[in-house]
Amino acid sequence: MKEIFALVDCNNFYVSCERVFNPKLAGRPVVVLSNNDGCVVARSNEAKELKIGMGVPAFEVADLIKRHNIEVFSSNYTLYADMSRRVMQTLATFTPEIEIYSIDEAFLNLAGFGSALADYGRRIQRTVKKWTGMPVSIGIAGTKTLAKIANHLAKHSAKFNGVLDLSGSANLEQVLAEVPLEKVWGIGIRSAIKLKRAGLKTSLDLSRADISWIRSRFGVLGVRTVYELRGNCCYPLEDNPPARQSIVVSRMFGAPVESIEQLKEAAATYADRAGEKLREHKLAANLQTVFVTTSRFIKNKYFNSHTFAFETATSDTTELIRAATSSIEKLYRINYKFKKCGVVLLGLVPQERVQRNLFDKTDREKSRRLMRAVDAVNAKVDTPVYWAAEGLSRDWHVKFRRRSKKFTTCWDELPEVA
């Protein structure tokens, strides 16, 4: 039987969770900040329109927040996890085959569900909204890669109203001609640049690319992407293209930073955030690059980077922070006004496939347990666990500290009705 996948993706998931229990937030600009209020991790459409970027540090947008009276929340992972469970549970009533892809996305297998799939998608969308309050977008297609594209279009084009069925679509080519290469699942920025150099512009061009050429330049994974764009399923449920090639957490400072302590704190915070992302995707990194830079517009310019190779791929925040601070010690130069610093994790591998190095002195299992405990604590408490290197003063940092209640998991924090 021909495969049919629906990718269901919650719209601005964290923000939408907050809105379910706080109707006042409807139509208002809302942002949610990361674990330690470091950076923006979710934005309502209204906040996106005000040019609040994804991942920007809170202090960078403090002015915008004040000026537009934007509602700011600290992450409430307890609430988000419970709402995610409810959404997935609702989706599971529509098909026996469901793959939970992330906290806010799931693939459904809709093979054999007839041809009125857009209608079925609308029913799913309506039901999830009614039962859980969560707005979702749904993309339907014959492969996961095409379902991702359908979902992207469903979400961003008003005419589709959140549901787009590309399965059996006669104008698939027209659609692909509008989709830039970077939007294709599994095509990183680097691959997109390579493809563009070779004269390819859109995902339609990619779908028509010569297979042997793709194989020689991008390997078997590239070939699979091309096949998937052509509608030939290469990734069944529970099987996905390998995750991202790198994780980057880098920010401009609100005010120039001159002391090594502040630079270390910044690098440690970014390493912490990068580690969180790493674990979120169940990955481990072999390399960590830290870079620092002054403004390009001043006389006294300096840019440098340092890469640390771990003996064994790691997702352990203590290791990432230790490496980040030692990199800063090598990079730091006195009398420069640093404008930006970043942490890049490379050589990413699935966590469970990490090869233990013979000379590795870290107890992997123990450190993984510690990381899980820290992530769990940070998800539950108001004041997250800070790694000592992150520092406590953090003057380059703004704090908001406004977590909503654990509306669905704590008897003392239930929503109140008058």
Next chain:
Amino acid sequence: MSAGGHHALFEAVVPAGFPSPAADYEEDRLDLNRHLVKNPAATFFVRVTGDSMLGAGIHHGDLLVVDRSLEPRDKNVVIAAVDGELTVKRIRINRRKITLEPENHNYFAQEITAETEFEVWGVVTNVIHQL
């Protein structure tokens, strides 16, 4: 709460030839959760503040079981989002209008007009009142 609820596993060791008389009465244990929560994905608990629904037996501090998957009908007690606030009231729906009625003479009924920001948040199925 898991989707399937909790099942009490009943295992009676029965000597051959003597079926236990109790085996005939094997049942799940009574599970209040399953009794009150028909649709776990769509069911939420909320806490009552104030006494606007006293006449319906809903007191300050009571716990309400709210099922969002139910379609609100005339005379249901509902949780509604009205101008950004969550409120519990009895809903009256007829062809001409929707009204939210309190059950306490000290409060006024509210008619929903075109200007009201209004949404039924869920239907109240049970009140849990501590004596």
